[in-house]
Amino acid sequence: MKEKLQQLKEILAELADLNGAAAILGWDQQTYMPPGAAELRGNQLGTLGRIVHDKGTSPEVGKLLEELKPYAAGLDPDSDDARLVKVTAKDYEKALRVPADHIVKFAEVTAVAQGAWVEARQKSDFSIFLPHLEKVVELRREYVSFFPEVDHPYDAILDDFEPGMKTADVKAIFDGLRPKQVELIKAISQKPQVDDGFLHQPFDEKKQWDFGVEIITKFGYDWKSGRQDKAPHPFTQGAGRTDVRITTRVDPNFLNPMLFGTMHECGHALYGLGSAPALDRTGLDGGASLAVHESQSRMWENLVGRSLPMWECFYPRLQEVFPQLKNIPLDKFYKGINKVQPSFIRVEADEATYNMHIMLRLEIEIALMEGKVAVKDLPALWNAKMQEYLGVTPPNDAKGVLQDIHWSGGMVGYFSTYALGNLMSAQLWEKINQQIPNLPDQVRAGKFEELLGWLRANIHAHGRKFEPQELIQKVTGSRIDPAPYMRYLTKKYSEIYGL
Amino acid sequence: MKEKLQQLKEILAELADLNGAAAILGWDQQTYMPPGAAELRGNQLGTLGRIVHDKGTSPEVGKLLEELKPYAAGLDPDSDDARLVKVTAKDYEKALRVPADHIVKFAEVTAVAQGAWVEARQKSDFSIFLPHLEKVVELRREYVSFFPEVDHPYDAILDDFEPGMKTADVKAIFDGLRPKQVELIKAISQKPQVDDGFLHQPFDEKKQWDFGVEIITKFGYDWKSGRQDKAPHPFTQGAGRTDVRITTRVDPNFLNPMLFGTMHECGHALYGLGSAPALDRTGLDGGASLAVHESQSRMWENLVGRSLPMWECFYPRLQEVFPQLKNIPLDKFYKGINKVQPSFIRVEADEATYNMHIMLRLEIEIALMEGKVAVKDLPALWNAKMQEYLGVTPPNDAKGVLQDIHWSGGMVGYFSTYALGNLMSAQLWEKINQQIPNLPDQVRAGKFEELLGWLRANIHAHGRKFEPQELIQKVTGSRIDPAPYMRYLTKKYSEIYGL
Numbered sequence: 002m003k004e005k006l007q008q009l010k011e012i013l014a015e016l017a018d019l020n021g022a023a024a025i026l027g028w029d030q031q032t033y034m035p036p037g038a039a040e041l042r043g044n045q046l047g048t049l050g051r052i053v054h055d056k057g058t059s060p061e062v063g064k065l066l067e068e069l070k071p072y073a074a075g076l077d078p079d080s081d082d083a084r085l086v087k088v089t090a091k092d093y094e095k096a097l098r099v100p101a102d103h104i105v106k107f108a109e110v111t112a113v114a115q116g117a118w119v120e121a122r123q124k125s126d127f128s129i130f131l132p133h134l135e136k137v138v139e140l141r142r143e144y145v146s147f148f149p150e151v152d153h154p155y156d157a158i159l160d161d162f163e164p165g166m167k168t169a170d171v172k173a174i175f176d177g178l179r180p181k182q183v184e185l186i187k188a189i190s191q192k193p194q195v196d197d198g199f200l201h202q203p204f205d206e207k208k209q210w211d212f213g214v215e216i217i218t219k220f221g222y223d224w225k226s227g228r229q230d231k232a233p234h235p236f237t238q239g240a241g242r243t244d245v246r247i248t249t250r251v252d253p254n255f256l257n258p259m260l261f262g263t264m265h266e267c268g269h270a271l272y273g274l275g276s277a278p279a280l281d282r283t284g285l286d287g288g289a290s291l292a293v294h295e296s297q298s299r300m301w302e303n304l305v306g307r308s309l310p311m312w313e314c315f316y317p318r319l320q321e322v323f324p325q326l327k328n329i330p331l332d333k334f335y336k337g338i339n340k341v342q343p344s345f346i347r348v349e350a351d352e353a354t355y356n357m358h359i360m361l362r363l364e365i366e367i368a369l370m371e372g373k374v375a376v377k378d379l380p381a382l383w384n385a386k387m388q389e390y391l392g393v394t395p396p397n398d399a400k401g402v403l404q405d406i407h408w409s410g411g412m413v414g415y416f417s418t419y420a421l422g423n424l425m426s427a428q429l430w431e432k433i434n435q436q437i438p439n440l441p442d443q444v445r446a447g448k449f450e451e452l453l454g455w456l457r458a459n460i461h462a463h464g465r466k467f468e469p470q471e472l473i474q475k476v477t478g479s480r481i482d483p484a485p486y487m488r489y490l491t492k493k494y495s496e497i498y499g500l
Numbered sequence: 501m502k503e504k505l506q507q508l509k510e511i512l513a514e515l516a517d518l519n520g521a522a523a524i525l526g527w528d529q530q531t532y533m534p535p536g537a538a539e540l541r542g543n544q545l546g547t548l549g550r551i552v553h554d555k556g557t558s559p560e561v562g563k564l565l566e567e568l569k570p571y572a573a574g575l576d577p578d579s580d581d582a583r584l585v586k587v588t589a590k591d592y593e594k595a596l597r598v599p600a601d602h603i604v605k606f607a608e609v610t611a612v613a614q615g616a617w618v619e620a621r622q623k624s625d626f627s628i629f630l631p632h633l634e635k636v637v638e639l640r641r642e643y644v645s646f647f648p649e650v651d652h653p654y655d656a657i658l659d660d661f662e663p664g665m666k667t668a669d670v671k672a673i674f675d676g677l678r679p680k681q682v683e684l685i686k687a688i689s690q691k692p693q694v695d696d697g698f699l700h701q702p703f704d705e706k707k708q709w710d711f712g713v714e715i716i717t718k719f720g721y722d723w724k725s726g727r728q729d730k731a732p733h734p735f736t737q738g739a740g741r742t743d744v745r746i747t748t749r750v751d752p753n754f755l756n757p758m759l760f761g762t763m764h765e766c767g768h769a770l771y772g773l774g775s776a777p778a779l780d781r782t783g784l785d786g787g788a789s790l791a792v793h794e795s796q797s798r799m800w801e802n803l804v805g806r807s808l809p810m811w812e813c814f815y816p817r818l819q820e821v822f823p824q825l826k827n828i829p830l831d832k833f834y835k836g837i838n839k840v841q842p843s844f845i846r847v848e849a850d851e852a853t854y855n856m857h858i859m860l861r862l863e864i865e866i867a868l869m870e871g872k873v874a875v876k877d878l879p880a881l882w883n884a885k886m887q888e889y890l891g892v893t894p895p896n897d898a899k900g901v902l903q904d905i906h907w908s909g910g911m912v913g914y915f916s917t918y919a920l921g922n923l924m925s926a927q928l929w930e931k932i933n934q935q936i937p938n939l940p941d942q943v944r945a946g947k948f949e950e951l952l953g954w955l956r957a958n959i960h961a962h963g964r965k966f967e968p969q970e971l972i973q974k975v976t977g978s979r980i981d982p983a984p985y986m987r988y989l990t991k992k993y994s995e996i997y998g999l
Contacts, residue, residue, distance in 0.1 A: 015547050
């Protein structure tokens with residue numbers, strides 16, 4: 002049976018290599034690729050994806066998995082090998098359900114839809130995107146039909162991004178969160194507002210870049226297996242445990258994008274770099290889910306990066322680099338980087354309002370999958386919900402329903418992971434602070450080794466071995482729970498806004 | 501039959517995509533890859549290479565080719581489809597001859613040999629490299645044994661780099677060239693020597709880079725499908741017709757490496773960018789052989805780049821960028837960049853002495869394949885030939901037999917292509933100047949469109965359709981001939997050195 006397991010591992014190693022190659026091609030596509038190579042790159046990625054799909058759903062893999070299941074049942078259920086068989090079998094069974102025709106059609110439709118979305122957003126004209134989004138939604142509903150056993154149609158697509166997560170759970174979590182978060186935002190809006198004008202002024206680009214590098218080096222980013230490049234939409238790309246690259250963008254007139262974007266991507270990268278070497282080239286390295294990934298990026302960006310201890314440590318250095326901040330006291334800086342202001346654009350939202358952007362999208366996605374709302378009605382629905390949750394109405398669709406790229410690429414079911422990541426980050430943070438009581442002092446001293454060590458041991462090392470709910474239960478003793486996040490937000494903003 | 505051809509083309513497109521992916525991974529490996537990813541990258545490239553080999557030698561491909569051969573025989577023999585079947589069949593038959601065991605062993609031996617070579621060169625100690633080179637040579641002789649029909653053992657390996665080229669032809673070419681070139685070098689050495697000291701002084705790195713970019717933009721390098729990055733050992737990497745990247749290096753105290761290195765790599769890139777779109781993703785795009793490739797790079801570097809008309813055009817601009825050249829007249833500059841000086845290192849050699857470095861290596865390689873020389877005797881043999889051909893003896897093996905990386909990577913049979921490329925470049929140049937009589941005037945005016953157009957139509961567009969001898973015959977009316985190169989060298993150096 003060891004031999005069968007070895008055979009399976011050899012196939013998985015091959016798939017990991019191909020996925021790693023595709024990751025580098027994807028990174029290159031968004032950083033250095035000459036523009037004329039776009040079609041060629043599409044072909045290359047298409048071929049790699051098809052080979053991965055064909056090899057991953059081959060009868061040989063199915064047979065090995067069937068033979069290995071009884072063997073795995075006799076192992077420690079948390080062991081690498083037992084999990085390898087379990088996770089691979091789930092991947093295999095899901096992939097088998099989806100006909101090749103659907104995959105091809107999905108690729109074709111989304112390729113065209115992305116072009117249409119770019120044009121629609123530029124012109125702020127939803128009608129350009131409408132017929133394409135209708136096709137995307139139709140295909141997503143067809144995808145759902147391949148999984149007739151699900152409790153709710155949205156479960157089928159959610160599971161691709163958050164393995165094991167149910168729509169009912171997400172709804173329950175967000176239903177509990179929504180009124181509290183709306184109430185908090187309202188309370189904040191009634192208090193004197195924070196000034197962050199000093200963050201909007203010229204900051205030398207090279208100095209910004211270097212400061213970001215300085216910070217994430219302290220965080221523990223391993224440059225031996227990483228690098229940072231510029232990208233208009235920053236992202237992290239891992240091609241394997243020893244090659245996890247980040248990107249950032251630098252706004253010459255606003256400090257936040259570089260500062261918090263760099264920390265955010267570093268958080269993702271630390272996760273990818275921390276998986277146990279035993280999981281290399283098994284397909285089980287990397288992250289448990291998008292939400293768990295986001296819990297790491299948001300933790301370093303917000304719970305660490307926007308905390309007072311962080312800037313008690315680093316603000317003097319920041320002032321040294323940017324003398325224009327010399328007359329801004331720490332307290333004012335801290336409040337400025339935590340300013341709450343309902344706005345139209347999700348990616349620019351602050352911690353207090355961010356989740357509202359997500360809930361709006363999630364509700365729309367669920368309604369689309371349920372067939373309860375027509376695509377053509379989305380702009381009006383979007384604006385109504387923006388008004389209800391955030392008290393603002395987008396002036397046009399470019400700043401409304403057309404702002405995100407996700408749906409044009411077929412990524413329906415993705416958004417909730419951003420909010421779930423926020424919730425998990427606070428839930429983990431409470432646990433970490435129980436177990437490392439002097440963590441604020443460590444951060445104040447610019448020491449992050451113990452924090453990173455804790456994350457490595459409890460989250461990173463496990464890779465994809467556990468589903469998100471399992472993992473969070475294992476680590477915190479309970480399933481995903483919005484209470485820690487509300488406690489965190491309430492405490493933080495009560496201090497800042499004097500609620 | 502159209503359908504069978506289509507099936508073959510689909511497989512070839514898949515192989516082209518995988519090779520293109522490997523090309524980007526290779527480019528990344530030498531430019532931006534974090535050092536910790538070396539082993540991971542080895543796995544990724546190994547997997548891609550294995551899949552390409554398996555798919556390329558599958559019985560399906562063999563069957564399609566057998567079925568298509570009679571069909572192709574009825575087509576115009578120079579048509580894309582006839583050539584596709586012919587070239588693919590040759591690739592297939594060669595690949596089938598080599599057992600998988602040999603490929604694996606070769607990869608293992610050369611991976612270790614490269615590490616040993618690095619150490620041996622650093623320490624200038626041939627004994628460290630000796631046992632590894634012995635294994636490499638043994639494996640190359642084993643490879644030769646898979647092709648028992650060849651006239652000469654060296655033919656089998658030469659054909660991998662120069663399809664259709666015979667050892668007897670190469671020997672005849674070089675036997676005719678050697679005495680004339682030795683004589684020329686001797687004649688030059690007896691004349692007053694040229695001063696190139698002004699090329700060895702500080703030159704701002706950024707300005708060097710920008711000047712190189714300016715030149716190759718004039719040459720016609722298409723930045724939409726290309727880019728330039730820094731690399732310690734400059735190279736050109738093509739991943740397909742629409743993505744051909746170059747690299748360069750900048751020496752802050754010597755102008756030549758950037759100047760002529762950039763033009764050289766641009767020459768390679770123009771070839772890859774110029775293949776006919778109909779050959780995209782067929783495996784027939786790219787270059788006919790290494791020598792034909794080198795004919796293009798050397799033409800832009802030397803026949804254009806080191807010519808007097810070139811600098812009649814660009815020298816004023818160069819002086820503007822580098823005012824330290826203001827008091828160096830054009831004539832002195834032109835002589836300086838064409839200085840002849842026998843030296844130890846091939847990659848630093850001038851046009852007059854370069855081929856001697858190659859002949860020495862070729863003779864050694866042929867003797868190794870014939871079994872007429874032992875690996876342990878190479879250092880002494882090397883030094884004796886250096887003295888005979890160039891009148892200098894390397895002070896140590898690092899500057900002698902250990903200077904090139906090629907043999908450690910198993911590339912025995914490769915060197916002759918450098919010299920053949922030089923010969924072809926001059927042969928083509930004579931033809932071009934017959935057909936574009938005012939070419940020197942065009943170069944003097946910084947106009948390269950007609951030259952590039954000629955190369956595109958006569959060389960680039962054909963990709964790998966023709967073997968090098970076929971191609972050169974087609975274009976110039978004769979096979980590879982050293983006479984034009986000797987005419988070129990003799991005329992040029994007679995003027996410079998007053999022979």
